[in-house]
Amino acid sequence: MIDFKWRALCAVSALLLISGCGAGTKSSPGAVGEPEFGGSITLMTNKDPRILDPGVMSNQGPQDGALGNALYGQLVASDATTGEITPELAESLTSQDGSTWTLTLRDGLVFSDGSPFGADAVAFGWDRMKDPTLGALDGGHAAGIVSTTVLSPTTLRIDLVAPTMQFGRTVAATALNWIASPAALRAGPRAFDNAPIGAGPFVLQRWVRGGALDLVKNPNYFDAPKPYLDTLRIVPTADQNQRFASLQSGAAQVIFEPTRLNEQRARDAGMTPIVVEHSGGIIYALNNARGPFSDVRARKAVSAAIDLEQFNLIRSGVPDDPDTLFVDSSPFYDPDKKIHVHDPVLAQKLLDELAAEGKPLSFSITAYSTPESQRGSQALQAQLLRFDNIEVTVESMDFAGLAARLNSGDYDMSITGMNGTDPEPMFYQRLFSQSRGNPFKVVDPQLDEALAQGRMSTDVDERRRAYGTVQDRLIELTPFILYTRPGSALLSAPTVGGVSFTGLDSPSVAGLWVVAGD
Structure with missing residues (x-):
């Protein structure tokens, strides 16, 4: 009945968050046949979680995607390649005008501790993400919600700051998709980290900070018989060479790769990676709000100086x-x-022009402390220092520290991301002048208007014109330097089935299974 209702909604897509419906995420070419029950898988990702509060986590593969999906499930799933939306904990998400949306949950949902999962929990989770003191990485997306109104135990009304027919993409691609027990969250961060309560396919058994997270099957998961696995181990490992070696040795059965290096190694070894390619990508943000990059000539000089290849x-x-x-x-x-x-x-020419005006270019690149990020920023520094009238330094920070610097605007040039199969929700979030998630601090009325048109329209030709203007304005303003596409990949052993992405590039874990005896 639920599936039929969702298909019926697809027939009236003008009322929906989506441009299409159906297929779900792309699956792994690994193990074939019917899923088998039981067993365990070790999944390696590249980042140790700072905290297990879903309001603070980031729903992207390079951040907390696999872990968030395991503990909290998803309100809606989206195909990481096509952007198509399918129901999970939610039964439907509809709107007539893009300003007011109605979220309807499935009947009978419960959290992993057996307590009811209802519209009030969604409202609580989304409202608390708007509080700047929480430090939510996706707080800017939550801030786009004016109010939430619980209409019934399973129905929530959502009123938005600005209309969009793409709100469902925002839910699917951000931490808005993860809902935890309000009672567990009220117990405080330490208690919650010890016993996070969600409605996902797995429950935390043990977490050694800086090490593995051991999860066990949630018997209360709504989508029985999933999950197929008895246990799932998530192991954060920053070194990409170590991740690949672990896959080859059998110490890991699935690894997440946010770069293209191990993707090519996998192909050379006869594997078939599951890959998501996005528009936009990983970028060096230039702080448009303060010197030296408040001067467009400085931004254009640095961009033109870089040999990206x-x-x-x-x-x-x-x-x-x-x-x-x-x-x-x-x-x-x-x-x-x-x-x-x-x-x-x-x-x-631009550097000389700035120097002649008494403004020789001097700035700092803020990079992650990972080996690849350090190599890249030092290579960038070396390229730029070949020019006259420029001074460049490099500083390194962990993920949380760098994110805080970006959010506060306390940087000159720094790494961030702006990517997706569709421009929504990330392009609006990153580029709209009034958005809390605009790290470039770019302010341009023409850009704002085009971004608003692109998110409100459901017509491809209208959206194409809008995003044509977006590109024109970015060429003129140069608020950032796009340096690589986020070719996120999942590499898996041939004994593993059900490997897939959801959202932007978050591993979907409920459907993972392993051939018996492996």
């Missing part, structure tokens, strides 16, 4: 050179709209 060859071993905002498979791709052109002559 050589930079990425040193950084990751792959000579990536993205020069357009959208990948060629996107309906918004335009090969003539180049957001990056390597032009050392122009770079030096």
